[in-house]
Amino acid sequence: MLTYTLRRLLIAIPTLLFISFVIFMLLDLAPGDPLADQPLTIPPEVREKMRTALGLDQPAGVRYVLWLKQFFWTEPLHTFDVLFGTSFAEGGQRIISWQFRSPAMDVIWQRLPQTLWVVGLAYVVGVIIALPIGIISAYKQYSWFDQIGTFVSMIGFSVPTFFTGVVLIIVFAVNLHWFPSIYDTTLKVNDWASFWKQVRQMIMPVTVLALFNASQISRFMRASMLDNLGQDYVRTARAKGMSEKVVVLKHVLRNSLIPVVTVIALGIPTIFGGAIITEQVFKVNGLGQLLITAIYANDLPMVQTLTFIFAALTVLFNLIADVLYGVLDPRIRYD
Amino acid sequence: MLDRPAPAARRKLVEVKGLKMYFPITAGILRRKVGDVKAVDDVSFDIYEGETLGLVGESGCGKSTCGRVILRLYDPTAGSIRIDGTDITETDSETLRKLRPAMQMVFQDPQASLNPRMTVAAIIGEPLDEHSRLSKAEKLNRIYELMDAVGLNRNFANRYPHEFSGGQRQRIGIARALALNPKFIVCDEPIAALDVSIQAQVVNLLEDLQDRMNLTYLFISHDLSMVRHIADRVAVMYLGRIVELAPRDALYERPMHPYTQALLSAVPEPDPEIETVRKRIILTGDVPSPANPPKGCNFCTRCPKVMDICRAVKPPFREVEPGRYTACHLYEDTTTAGRTGAPEAFTSTQQGV
Amino acid sequence: ERGADGHVNIIYWQAPSILNPYLSSGTKDIESASLVIEPLGRYDEKGNLVPYLAEEIPTVGNGGVSEDLTSITWKLKSGLLWSDGSPVTSADVVFTAEYCMHPEGGCAQLAKFDGVDKVEAMDDLTVKVTFKEPKPNPYGPFMGGQSPILQKAQFENCLGAKAPECTDANFGPIGTGPFHVVEFKPNDVIQMEANPNYRDPAKPAFATLTFKGGGDAAAAGRAVLETGEFDYAWNLQLAPDVLAGMAAAGKGEALSAFGTLVERIEMNMTDPSPDLPEGERATAKHPHPFLSDLRVRKALSMAIDRNLLVEVGYGQAGRPTCNLVPAPELYASDNTDCIAQDVEGAKALLEEAGWTDTDGDGVRDKDGKKLHILYQTSTNAVRQDFQALIKQWWSEIGVETELKNIDASVYFGGDPGSPDTFQKFYADVEMYANNFDGTDPEPYLGQYGCDKAPTPEKQWQGENINRYCDPAYDELLAELGRTGDLEKRGEIAKRLNDMLTKDSYTVVALVDRGRVSARSNTLGGVILNTWDSELWNAADWYRMK
């Protein structure tokens, strides 16, 4: 398993390189143009000049290698510089976003906190409510709790967030004036008042996202619990006089976690990918909004960088999930 | 049974040489390997065509593992296995699959080895699906035959494993193994969960089949009386190694290895009058673990006749009398050891019968 | 008094990504930047030129523009200070030109400097721009939100290829405008403060300003009109009834004004058939099988009810038009023939052209070919409504229409690799909107010159989308370029406009689209301007008590 993990980590390097290459080619081949959002009034010659200024006249291969160098060499050096006040990265060209004409990583760092706050919290909340709902639904299959849970989670999943989000805004921001409809990313929490403000502006986006996440995870949790509740070892646990809580929450739960861990692990990188629609609806302007605007603007360096970070996280969390499988179920062997 | 030709004259169907099967011991979240469980540790024996080799031994000594490796259900750590002349230690899975109908297994744990989502008919019919081209009706017929043979009511054909009693499940497993008329069957405690009448029925069936089709069995069991009934030769395992291998009658009459002696003395008798007064050899001492076997003889920690040499040198597994093999320092010198080895303890229990 | 009115919130549903209009000419970028950096002069809400940093607008009359139209001389106001306290001089203006005209800079406003020979500082406050040839409209450089003055000191090291590396400068240019940048989060939010060195000591009334970006038009409208969280929302492209519904909440009002933006249908004069070999498809080599017939184009236009389109799609923010150049008055043709829908006339016209429904399936045909039109546009709710309506009308006159919508970033993306760009025009008709900068339509009309047609050889670049080609038009265009007299120019422009619209129906104008923005009831001083940045007079905004 240790060797397995190490091997997987080693394999991850060429995998990621390959992924980055595929992403690059994909972005390059996909139709679209970084100047698409510039007004039609700009004459073609000027456009051509602007394109050249972006480096678009270089062949794709050269740009890819340049990106690799920037991402794996200049950017880490730069981070090092920032942390330790050195100046190794001096003169090295960082990854420059075409939209902002500024280092892509800086913007990403800037966006990270609000994304983590909103999307991350929503995810945590989603998981926290999904697990008990799934467990209780399975334990009391077809009880009213289960039926309502099923109903709500199915609605939660089938009604898109662009709809639920707007409904919440209309009800709670427009009609009741409880929460702001627009998220203030400049708010700094330094006292209770601002904390309360922060909480208020987070409630709606977090609710929408959490509902969506929870519906999905709770369904998997429920299904998996149902599979295991009928097993013989449950009988043994009961025969030992264990309380139902222990029986369900320890014995059955642990056996049921594999699909749930998979889903959760798959979801964590998406936190860093942001929640495109919800961010848009509530104007959170996190990484999701960054990605989508970059895609619309065909800001290749930004998209490439974001996507690659996302890819790396995906690979990492899937590996973590794999390791967790081994922890959860000792029978699983990888060697 | 004496009406059969002497084993030596017959063809060897299964040849096992230097077989080892180690399971890794791991630790920590990342499960680093920290050692090996030597479940089967350098085992060699042959099984002749048409004979039944009984395999007995302490629980956890590696019998099941041994049976499974022989059928290549595990990949052995070392050693070689030849079945019917083909070396199956290294063959690829497709060739192996083709060989499967000839070698089958009855699993020890009936509940775990039956797919909970298949009906009995489907379970028993599976090997037929795989390796025969019977029509639907023929297949059904065969399934019914098999169910009759193991004493399962035909009406159970549509039931699922969890709806059965332990013994009934065991019979499903037996029927499945018999479905393809294999040449060689590893029976891993096939009768343990059955009541005596059905045990008898199954054993009779196995013997019948053997007579009719010249089947070969590796019969793993704790039930020494049943082994005595069915086996031609008996191998006794202790902690991953075979400590004694002998023709059945010879072994039951005059066990050589101290462990075999202890084992036989412990068999209970279905008669309260005898049972309550019978004497046994009670083994004392530490039971070593297969992860960390003693340096010398594996049995040295509990052997009532332990000598100094036992603690230092592993006794070789050798033929001490024609057809009798044992791994014990007591029989270093074949002739004298044979005499001195005849234990009083054993004779005393014999008297009880 | 400066800063007396506290804080003001502005929301743009497109978020600004940079505050340097020379590196991006997205409206959001230009308008947000206009709060900070200013040009020498701007257009007011009527399209008149008003001086900003300049003392006055140079004209031939006041001698600022040379008689031969080859140079223009600007004089800066005296005593102007940058927000960091340093004086504004002509060197800054010269530098700005240098910055944009640098061959490696990829300046987005290069067109503004089209034909500029040199820019020189005559003295500390005087700048002279010399053109290579007579320039009837010399107000390209330093005029309007697209061409503000940068501070030389700040951008000195950002010339050419280094332009993008100056992140701090691009995100926080030092300017002369009413506000200066405190924090810029690209594509998200900008925090500004009143410029302490603003030339009018009483302005701006607001001490701080938040410029939020992102979301969609509905959300922006809601934030101003319904929840009152924001004071000003830009460009609310919403269905009229939705907007009316929001305004009913009583927190603010929607403002509208008209400019030159015209939603139009372009008729493909070339054959877009996929059967043609790549490289010849949609090129002048193969004229369109039926759209090259004027009668068909005209019939298609006649079938459309522009009033209804306006009613459905724009309400108070639109008006029906038949012209490519709807404003300013000087250049706008009075052509209104097309406004009334004439289905019968359209049918007759098609009959006349030989298109009849021979097989009775409701679709006209001729020589075995059906009158089947592929009608494409970008994805946008109003446009899809238009498509549905127009499809219905066309089906009334026996024309079968297949609709297609394409994501705007692809459609307008100009990627030669994509079959779906509006330049490639792999469709029979397509719909989009376009306008021109400032008040002079010359370059705009110039787009329809024969040589401007996109072709595979030019990587499909080019502005003559419908591949209209008429030597007479090109000739008239050349004449316009030589004419300095405004009246004359107006005449010619109107002629050109009519050639494209009512004479040929290659450009079928539909709606003159106005701009709708919203302000809260407490925000005073807002004057909606479609000729320049909407925030052009933010210095005059104040809080109504």
Next chain:
Amino acid sequence: MPDGAAPVLDVKDLKTVFRTRGGEVHAVNSVSFDLRPGELLGVVGESGSGKSVTMMSLIGLLPTPPADVRGGTVMFEGIDLLNCSEAELRSVRGARIGFIFQDPMTSLNPVFTVGFQLMEPLRKHMGLGKRDARVRARELLELVGIPDAERRLDDYPHQFSGGMRQRVMIAIALACDPKVLIADEPTTALDVTIQAQILELVKDLRQKLGMAIVWITHDLGVIAGIADRVIVMYGGQIVEQAPVRELFGNPRHPYTRALLRTVPSVRGSRTAKLNVIEGQPPIQKAEPAACAFRGRCAHAMPRCAQENPQRRMVGPGHDIACFWDPGMQEWQDD
């Protein structure tokens, strides 16, 4: 054992039915027996005769549905286990009634270490701390003869051999020194030496704690060695009940007799063919209205098909459910 002592466990008229697609299956039909303190009650019988189901019904461990315990009472320490609260039941299970299941592989939770599963009841019922529980768990493993117990505590069930798993089950059941131990074929997977060791252990516990035991097994040898009293089940019913010597010496029910004849011996002469009871047991789709064994019985008579024989006393502590009366006939003869 004192005959007169009040029974610790008193089962009356227990009935259990399974609902299946093919209709109901009557697995346990009016089973009554009692268990006195310190007594070891052996249960033998045909495979599928309802031994396991009876025992699991007692303490409510059958999944309901599909099982349905239709009636009867199970008195244990003054409460009726069939009609008491879950909480009461929980405090009984594991603590005062230990249970050993038949399928050791599936009965152990595959994802927890053996040590954890062993310590669980210790911590819950005996209130031991983590460390004490572990010490005790190790003792228990050693007690059931698992070598290298300390390390083995951290192993998972799949790393154990079949017999070892069974021993773990035994250890779990014994963990809290229960008053009553119900052991469902606890030693089938064990070799005779270990079996002997376990039997010693059980005897010991009986002596020390007065533990009463129900021991289901197919190994008549074991029954002979340790049981005080034996009940024989067939077709979901108890067909014979007798003290152990009486049963082996003077079996009265035709099934019991047939059963005893089928056993091979390790020491006696070796027969060529083992005896079997011809035929198959019936499937009970309704409450029995006739003798379940009659199809295979050598002594069947017309009456057997008409009514179901009730249990009747035929000697001290000896009852059978059969119409046939062998009288003093020597039983080996029939």
Next chain:
Amino acid sequence: MTDLPAAKVDAALRPPRNQWWDVWDQFKTHKGALIGLIIFALILFGVALGPFLWGIDPTYVDPNPVQMLKLRNQGPSLAHPFGTDQLGRDMLARVMAGGKVSIAVGLTAMLLSLFLGTLIGVLAGFFRRLDGILMSATDLFLSLPLLPLLLLMVTLFREPLSQRFGTEAGIFLLIVFAIGVTSWMQTARIVRGEVLALKEREYVLAARSIGTPSRRMVLRHVLPNVMSPIMVSATLGIANAIITESALSFLGLGFPPDFPTWGRILFDAVDQMQLYPLRVILPGVAISLTVLSVNYIGDGLRDALDPRIRGR
């Protein structure tokens, strides 16, 4: 009481029947599943046959401007039971037509993604040698940015497909393919995780001892036991496909704009939610109802497939 001695021929003996009959028997007793099935059938019926019964063309706009203006944004009436939209088109007809597309796309795309996911998950979980490469592929697909991928696919395939199969069929294939190909990864990972655990079960070992080839081992022993997460994925997959389809249409990657689908109707109406709530409620309810009914069918099927809980 049936008393059956070991009779060789037994009249009452039921031959083992197809296991699917058992499943159906059990399914029938599941109330939720039956209701789900009925509702789903009704929905299918409604969208498949409804347009024939309800003769109004979903894209019909009254060509007479005056009429059209009158017809806009109507509430429910006899002539238009679901009211009309902003162009005066009949909502009932639109919802039915939209359902046809949405359900067709939802079902097929879900099936495709389920098929891919299960296939890849099982292969990766079961065959250790394929695991590395397949999971890398999964990681790759997980991390590919969806939008550019879809754009690229559309650019490359829209025309060839449209030419070969006709516009609608071509776009249908493209959308189904696009959604299927971009949404199988979660299923694949889940299935793989379960398979990893399942393949260590003894009955799989037993099947190997019989000589069951891997293919059938998977089909017979592994797949049925990963049914429940697959069922969940199926339900979620339908919802996902319906929504994704509408997202594709907004991008102009989907059906032509005059092709109503539930997702698109919903999206278009969100801005007008306050004015005409019915317009969002209709498609919203339609989607939810479909997903709910599929979910209950899945639940019933899952229960029916698990012999342990049969008989409840």
